[in-house]
Amino acid sequence: MKTNVEAGGAEPAEVIDTSKMNEGKRQALELAESSREAAGQVPSFVGQLFMGRLPWELIDPYPEPTAEDRAAGDDFLARLDAFLRTHTDPDAIDRDGEIPQEVMDGLAALGAFGIKIPTAYGGLGLSQVTYSRAAMLLGSHCGNLTALLSAHQSIGVPQPLLVFGTDDQKRRYLPRVAAGELSAFALTEVGVGSDPARMQTHAEPTADGQHFVLNGEKLWCTNGTRAGVMVVMARTPPKVVNGKERNQITAFIVEATMPGVSVVHRCRFMGLRALYNGVIRFENVKVPRENILLAEGKGLRVALTTLNTGRLTLPSACVGLSKRCLGIVRRWAGAREQWGAVIGKHAAIADKIARLAADTFAMEAMTLLTAALVDRHQTDIRLEAAMCKMWGTERAWRIVDDTMQIRGGRGYETADSLRARGEAPIAVERFMRDSRINLIFEGSSEIMRLFIAREALDPHLKLGGAALNPKLPVATRLAAGARAAVFYAGWYVRQWVGWVGGGRGAGMHPALRRHARYAEATSRRLARALFHAMLRHGPKLEREQVLLGRLVDIGTDVFAIAATCARAQSLVDGGHGEEALALADVFCRDSRGRVEEAFRASAHNTDHARYRLAREVLEGKFTWLEDGILAPGA
Ligand SMILES: Cc1cc2nc3c(=O)[nH]c(=O)nc-3n(C[C@H](O)[C@H](O)[C@H](O)COP(=O)(O)OP(=O)(O)OC[C@H]3O[C@@H](n4cnc5c(N)ncnc54)[C@H](O)[C@@H]3O)c2cc1C
Structure with a gap:
């Protein structure tokens, strides 16, 4: 057709x-x-x-991965699994708001910063399916580590470089980021969220045309406070196309050590408390022309294309989180007795458990299917990935909510508090805090x-x-x-x-x-x-x-x-x-x-x-409905 x-x-x-x-x-x-x-x-x-x-x-x-791909993937995933179990404590990372350096080093030694980067550039050269399975593993365990690795390689330097980088750019940067040098992706600004056309960060070519001078400030740049290298979107001088002036957005590879790059503020959030996320300022940063990704004026194409496959990481992590919730619910609802029966036998709870299991099965089916289509390289998967992202993050949020409901008061209690009074430190409230952002970033x-x-x-x-x-x-x-x-x-x-x-x-x-x-x-x-x-x-x-x-x-x-x-x-x-x-x-x-x-x-x-x-609410017609409350600054 x-x-x-x-x-x-x-x-x-x-x-x-x-x-x-x-x-x-x-x-x-x-x-x-x-x-x-x-x-x-x-x-x-x-x-x-x-x-x-x-x-x-x-x-x-x-579509299933080949036996060879599966074997290579299984080997890496087994090592990642063992490392996460023995060397990481997600509750401590959440409590301290920091990822220990040993964890960073251990992940780097495993190759976890370059899962899809070809071996020729120092990466593991594994498939999208394996990368998605790694995200599942991480998502079931620690939101902070998931975000760290995902921002680094789903939207940070590796992904756009793999798709659009020149040989020279790949040679210069891929080995560094595969070895664990953190990377970031900087698009958002105070006035630029979902709508990048209003971007203020700008870059003008120098007189000899060899460099661009970058000025502006980027908001909420994940990994930005520790990144060695980042992809920065900036407005470059407009061009006239078919008689009309067209705005240009260009993607630059910017090194944190370039004079004029500074971290202005580390942002803190409801969840993902160890995110190295910040406001990054660029003041007269001289970026060589050869650091442009794809071409001048093609930055939005770089950003959107990067996100087309990058978007699959979040739903993969959501599959892992949902599986984790399924395990929590299975054990708790099968053991906790109230009103003469285990709560899982009360129909209202059973209903949630059934939906949770069925949705998890569907989420995994959609996500691994789309990842496999990416590996086949022939199919346009933009819509599938967007659906996985939208549906998977929304379902997982509901699954976490249901899990909290089924755990009752214990769902709302922190893991540390549960541990202190001798109960299993099941961190449903951390899952909830960490997963809410999934419906907002990488395309709301x-x-x-x-x-x-x-x-x-x-x-x-x-x-x-x-x-x-x-x-x-x-x-x-x-x-x-x-x-x-x-x-x-x-x-x-x-x-x-x-x-x-x-x-x-x-x-x-x-x-x-x-x-x-x-x-x-x-x-x-x-x-x-x-x-x-x-x-x-x-x-x-x-x-x-x-x-x-x-x-x-x-x-x-x-x-x-x-x-x-x-x-x-x-x-x-x-x-x-x-x-x-x-x-x-x-x-x-x-x-x-x-x-x-x-x-x-x-x-x-x-x-x-x-x-x-x-419209009438926005016009202020119903402000009387807000009477009788404390509304500071209203
Ligand atoms: C923890 C965290 C990490 C992040 N990491 C990064 C990063 O690494 N790099 C980066 O560049 N950015 C990052 N962001 C930014 C993130 O991608 C943006 O928050 C997101 O794009 C939404 O932008 P906004 O928050 O300005 O919301 P807005 O664009 O102001 O939107 C507000 C609300 O309006 C809705 N909305 C907007 N436009 C429309 C429309 N046309 N129709 C209907 N509804 C609409 C949105 O869906 C949203 O619900 C991060 C943000 C957070 C909080």
Whole structure:
């Protein structure tokens, strides 16, 4: 199927009505568009899902690592596991707000700072699947160590250098960072969170063009207070493209020892108390031109592409955390007696345990699947990774919350306090403090939903957007309309009758088959819903965030069902699938319930009333509702 159907050369930024956007929003959109990663050769599973087709051939049989990769990974993971057990104390790290130097040195000796860096540059040269499994191990144990290693190699210098670095840059920096020199990624500023177009940090070329002079301040730079080297995003002089002035953002490799780089403040947080995170100032820092990553003006592409795969680390860590919670809950709910029975036998608690187990199974299925697709190198995984990040972090947060509820008062008590009065030091409250940020950084849940929605709509915008855009000349709109009509005439019918030759259900275990077929039918229903929404709202659909969010959630559940079925089938084929079938069945049935509810809410909701109410709240109409409280500084 051609999802990226030729759209007569119309760029998305032209088919979206940007005329009524404020300057910042327009620039943000154009920057994001120009920075979009070139799609992989094989169209994305999820991208096709939103167009009404489930390409099972990409995920079923469930992709497993090669025996060689697994053996190399198992060896490293066994050593990492042993080190974490014997040499690290996550509660002490949390209490002290510092990671002991011996732990840093030990991790470096294991090669944990260069898991994916090729051996030629001093790394371990392991796969994305192994890296994800390492994140699982770390996530089950210590949020601070997870963040340290993840910020270093998922978004810090190694990842963008591996993708975009020149041979010279790789030779200069990869051996250093693989050996344990900390790296960081500096994008955020006080005025720049989710929207990088407003970036203030800037870099001007010197007269001879050999250097750039960097000035500005970056906020919340993880590892920044101890990093030897970092990737810094900065605005560089605008360029005129097609007669229009275009903002440029450029990615620089900056060394902490360069004159003018200073740590202004170490930030402290609710959790992740040993994060080496800070405000980093750049004052007239002379950065050599050869330290530009990719090219001048391509910084956002570097940042966004880095995050495309970098984003998989957090959900992998969430899988580890969820497995840890499952173990805690299993032991506690099976032992703690109240009201004449172990609490796990009370239906309200049993319900949480079942959901926790089923969600953990699905989360692992989605995440390892996407990691395996990364290793295959042919598939565009941006949407899968974004879904894993959004869904995995949100589910894990709920899992930690349920675990706290099941542990009761002990869930709220610190590990140190539990230990002091002779009970097992189970740190659920630390897990909760450490995991909340996962829904915010590396692309917040809201931004993930917008990103996924934007990509889901992309084929439609390319096909139909120009026809619906009143700002374009009539002839352009008519030509676009004719092209769109040809495509949609066949496509729309298929969304009702299904794809000839499509359908994976037949080869699956009967318990999975009905869910696989539901996923296929739902993909078509979702494609129709998106299409109808396009017709109804036209180019303004992008503003309907709540509606789009529901459709994204449906798409995510369909992906989750498909990944779960594929993984369960692989376990069935391997001869030990009974338990997998039980987990998959409960997960898929719950997921289907969520999907049906989201479709229902798409048709019947209070979205606009709530939007109006929120506007009125912001206008101060209900300040009387805040009476009767202490509100310092209000
Ligand atoms: C512990 C920690 C570590 C971090 N590490 C790094 C790092 O290493 N490097 C780095 O560069 N940054 C880092 N960050 C920054 C982090 O990535 C940002 O916090 C994140 O991008 C969100 O930006 P913001 O906090 O300014 O929120 P804002 O962008 O101000 O957003 C506030 C809220 O509004 C929502 N929102 C924003 N725009 C929209 C929209 N268009 N539609 C709907 N909702 C929207 C957001 O989802 C969020 O809920 C870190 C932050 C923390 C707290």
